[in-house]
Amino acid sequence: MSSLELLADVAELSEKIGPACPLCDEAMTFRTVVPRDWRRVAVAESYPLVWCGRCDYGELADRPTPEQAAAAYDVDNYYTHRRAFDASKHSTEERVSFFDRLRTAIAWRCEQGVTTGLDEAALCRYGVAPGATVCDIGCGNGGLLTRLAGHGYAMTGIEPDPAARQVAQSHGHMVHIGSAESLPFEVRSQCFDAVTMMHVLEHCIEPTTAVRNAASLLNDRGVLIVETPNNACEGARRAGITWRWLDVPRHLNFFTPKSLRRICDEAGLAVLVTEFTGYTRQFKNDWLAEECEIRRRFADTAADSAADPDHAAKSFRAARRAAWRLLGATWAARAERKYDSVRVVAVRR
Numbered sequence: 001m002s003s004l005e006l007l008a009d010v011a012e013l014s015e016k017i018g019p020a021c022p023l024c025d026e027a028m029t030f031r032t033v034v035p036r037d038w039r040r041v042a043v044a045e046s047y048p049l050v051w052c053g054r055c056d057y058g059e060l061a062d063r064p065t066p067e068q069a070a071a072a073y074d075v076d077n078y079y080t081h082r083r084a085f086d087a088s089k090h091s092t093e094e095r096v097s098f099f100d101r102l103r104t105a106i107a108w109r110c111e112q113g114v115t116t117g118l119d120e121a122a123l124c125r126y127g128v129a130p131g132a133t134v135c136d137i138g139c140g141n142g143g144l145l146t147r148l149a150g151h152g153y154a155m156t157g158i159e160p161d162p163a164a165r166q167v168a169q170s171h172g173h174m175v176h177i178g179s180a181e182s183l184p185f186e187v188r189s190q191c192f193d194a195v196t197m198m199h200v201l202e203h204c205i206e207p208t209t210a211v212r213n214a215a216s217l218l219n220d221r222g223v224l225i226v227e228t229p230n231n232a233c234e235g236a237r238r239a240g241i242t243w244r245w246l247d248v249p250r251h252l253n254f255f256t257p258k259s260l261r262r263i264c265d266e267a268g269l270a271v272l273v274t275e276f277t278g279y280t281r282q283f284k285n286d287w288l289a290e291e292c293e294i295r296r297r298f299a300d301t302a303a304d305s306a307a308d309p310d311h312a313a314k315s316f317r318a319a320r321r322a323a324w325r326l327l328g329a330t331w332a333a334r335a336e337r338k339y340d341s342v343r344v345v346a347v348r349r
């Protein structure tokens with residue numbers, strides 16, 4: 001699809017009334033169209049996104065079935081992709097230069113967010129001390145289970161993907177089959193000191209059910225910790241549909257600090273803490289290279305690349321310049337505009 005056709009699509013869509021916002025029930029408005037799944041370019045499908053200005057919340061207009069959602073993960077994993085990508089003609093441009101190192105060093109000096117990932121220090125700050133019971137919903141291959149179990153937390157995992165679950169179980173973790181929307185039977189009757197959903201809520205077909213279910217697993221003094229990409233950050237605004245963490249259609253829901261707090265509120269929770277994570281990584285070459293690749297696949301510039309052998313080098317140089325501009329615009333910005341992720345800590349009201 002050409003960019004002109006895409007613009008016509010957006011103009012046409014913006015006239016249409018969108019589906020009701022799951023947080024306030026008002027009609028959402030069409031905001032943009034993602035032209036294709038950049039990880040599965042053979043799939044001929046585009047993805048309209050709708051937005052609720054009241055709640056600052058977005059989602060895919062057409063909700064996938066569980067089967068369709070599962071199919072979106074049937075892609076080469078990230079590292080496989082990177083190997084193929086590095087071997088291509090992009091490799092020279094990706095070499096880390098002195099100025100690349102300088103850019104990330106400056107960003108690192110200006111990063112004052114919470115350490116990326118969730119650790120013992122963060123849990124203690126939220127009042128969850130070693131020895132506490134923690135349920136990690138969407139635990140993947142069990143990275144968080146391993147890290148926190150090492151500090152004396154009693155960990156339980158929930159994961160729908162059989163391959164990821166197997167890896168986690170091979171490390172000796174208790175991992176149940178299920179998801180936030182459909183809690184495993186064995187876990188439903190239990191209560192935990194903390195429930196974590198780290199970069200999970202944006203993948204859920206029914207996010208409001210997911211948060212309500214997670215809240216139902218908390219004991220009287222239990223805390224829910226939810227982290228998602230921060231769609232209010234400047235990097236997201238500038239990159240638009242090519243933002244690395246938009247990742248449609250694996251991501252179905254798009255939060256900002258306001259909407260993440262709102263969905264917790266809607267589930268009967270009181271948000272105690274809002275924190276931000278992830279700054280330096282937005283300035284690293286792998287981040288820039290992936291956004292270049294997403295842009296190339298959306299724009300269908302295969303023809304340009306063939307006509308101009310320097311096309312890839314030019315687009316990476318442009319990405320480097322954009323990264324410096326982003327650094328200039330955000331190094332002293334308030335956290336909501338600066339960090340790529342937002343985390344809330346909430347308790348039952």
Ligand SMILES: [Zn+2]
Pocket residue numbers: 021022023024025026052053054055056057
């Ligand atoms: Zn709303």
